[in-house]
Amino acid sequence: MRRVLVFLWLAVLTASPGARAAAPSIISNLANPAIGVNGLFLCQGAPDLDQAYGMRPGEAEISVISTVDPYWTLTVYFVLDAQSALAEEAFATTTKIPGVTLKLGQLRASFGKHGLLHTHAFPFVQAPVISVNTLGEEGFKDAGAEAAWMTPLPWFCELTLGAYQALPADPDHALDFGAVSRGNMPGLAHLKNLVDVDDDTTLEVGGSAIEGLGSDGMHHAVWGADLTVRNVPLRQSNERGWTVQAEFLHKEAYGGGVYDQEAFGWYGSLQYRWAQTWWTGVRVQEAYRSFTDTLLDSTGTPEPGYTRGASANISYLPSEFSQIRLEYSALRATGVDGSRALDRRLMLQFSFIIGFHALHAY
């Protein structure tokens, strides 16, 4: 037996390296998905927060995208941070139905403007206060299905209808859709209109609503309206441009003769690009009945209040794949009992992209 093993070992050792190298594999890697990673790091000084100055835990988003077959494309986004690693989105898309895009899986719901953005695509480091209080910091994410129909109107007019799994509120979901009744299927409607004002400028007007039954037996809903004017000079599309955007969001609960206006507010922003490598932006915002990081009651528990504030930033993009952003933000919050709190932050954010980068919607 030992002789046989020695013979086999020698046979392996003396086999032609060329022959070994040429051995065909039955597994092909030609159809591997496109993979990309976005790394986001933040350095922050916030005198009103009980936090040390310096680097904050970063976030990495891994995107994996591939055509499944002639009918479907699969997209998965994994998010890794200091606390967790999770598949934030995993959805299949098909465009085989004329006029309609069908999407199903773990989705970021097509609600409003800011709610569609991944963290690295935020135009300002932090999400608007009213977005966090109505949909969640990164929009409404849940398992479900959406159909987006491009209507035959003379301008771009898209109607999206969606249905999602019923989930209670948690730190990632600001909306309570947790009723266990069989008929509780939260639904969304989103209308997006975009017209070309001229070759360089577009006007976009949108409206969104999402509604479901909460674990308290009440109907919970958010509706919103958005307006965006964008200018990208065609001759200098990589050097100049500006975007003015405003969004209003309103969150409410109703049922059994009770109506509760839970939170509402708006933000307005201007982003201006004056060179291939430089962007700047300003944003103002107001939010009513909303929670912030600094407004606490006498027991130290966050309490809702009125918040207004502004942010300004400047971004340097040495290439398409990296960005350094310096931002100052100040929020002033007033509680229902008249208590006041400030939230001032100076932030330096670094963003890096490697591999394939899924494109951002216009």
Add this chain to the structure above:
Amino acid sequence: MIEKEDCMNILRRIIVGTVLSLIAAAASADLKVATSIEDLASVATFVGGAHVKAFSLCKGYQDPHFVPAKPSLMRLIRDADVFVSVGLGLDEGWLPLVLPGSRNPRIQPGAPGFVDASEGVAVIDKPVGTVSRAEGDVHPLGNPHYYMDPANLIVVASHLARVFAELDPANATVYERNAKAFAAKMQAQSKAWEATLAPYHGASIVTFHRNFEYFLARFGLKRFGTVEPRPGIPPAPRYLAELAASMKREGVRVVVYQPYFDANASRGLASRAGGAAVEAPTEVGGVPEAGDVFAKFQVDVDRIAVALQAGAAR
């Protein structure tokens, strides 16, 4: 108060209008062809003739790398029969949003109506070894500006004729005949352009981006350098100063740029080097005189020849 007769008149007008619209639609082109860039629309128009209505999503004076993926572009191609992409990654910054966004199954990759125009073209500048973005925004599949060589457009015309024939067999012979006529005209014109640039064979020029490589190879010119230090990376003043110094030292006096690139950087560089900057379009429609692919090459050849002649006289 609307009378019954008025109602009948309105109804009659609607019916007549609808019938006229249907007649107009029936009389219009057999194939609606959308393309990434104007050059491909120009070739499609030559090949398709009266049977094709071709249009480009990217204007000729627009950088084809950075087309804003406006939803209005998606709407424009929602009923297109054919989409012709440049391929080789030139339009990968916007096409992956616009094509699926059109919700038009006929023109998605893999469908008979999707054409990668780079198929069959002899591609140059394919990276060897490790492909890294340390070299800038490189195209891993090779240089995608193949439409700057007249010979490559003959390949594209032949490819389009085959696709149009498959989708519209009734006019297959027309498409084949038109593609052959296009090839004959392009070959004849190429000889004239080669003759115009022959006195400057081996001359060096500076281009803003590496989008003139096919043109230079075809007409016997050389690239001395580029205004941008690496693809997609804007030039720093020190880099431009060093490039100007080496241009002066080597006697290179022509800088070529496109309408969508920073003209001031090119003019400043040329001025420092004691030469001239020339706006030469790489895409049809880049300048008003470049109305189709033949006119574009004519403009490029004429402008570069004049600049090289002036540079030699200095």
